[in-house]
Amino acid sequence: MATLIKLYEENPNPKEIQKIVKIIRDGGLVIYPSDTVYALGCDITNNKALERVAQIKGVKLEKANFSFVCEDLSNLSDYVRQIDTKTFKILKRALPGPYTFILPGNNNLPSVFKKKKEVGIRVPDNAITRAIVRELGNPIISTSIYDEDEVIEYMTDPELIFEKWQSLVDVVIDGGYGDNVPSTVIDLTGDEPQLIREGKGGLEI
Known part of the structure; x- marks a missing residue:
């Protein structure tokens, strides 16, 4: 049963952040707020937790397209191949913000993602999420959670999320109502940025 x-985003309680990070370190799954929709995540270095997320999403882990949530751009080189100045300037302008950028992955990717040539990177403009990643010391994965309502694609009410997901995850963070518009996805692996999905982030970057 989840906790x-x-x-509060303005001032996330450090003791609660530590409690959440301990659960994540121990292989727990977390539902957390971002600057777009609520997302399901876990520690990217914990294979058992990653398997659980893949199972919930009904996908094979090696084929899953999970984004990596980073605190800032400083640990980008841990998982991404050398990027040029133009690409870095785009990232610097847009992040933190409601974007997922697809970048070329390097050899340091966790073993289950080794076959992937590309990785989606998120630096959400949300103090709660970034405090968790900072305390954990490495990224968490991000995959959006959907509502079964045909009108609203994503679940936005943390109490309803808790009701629905409490038996599947270990902790649900109530960070207030979420958005129901996902991140804008932009592929930066080619010569020019390519829009994959238009979401909350503007296209002028």
């Missing part, structure tokens, strides 16, 4: 933890 529901209330946090």
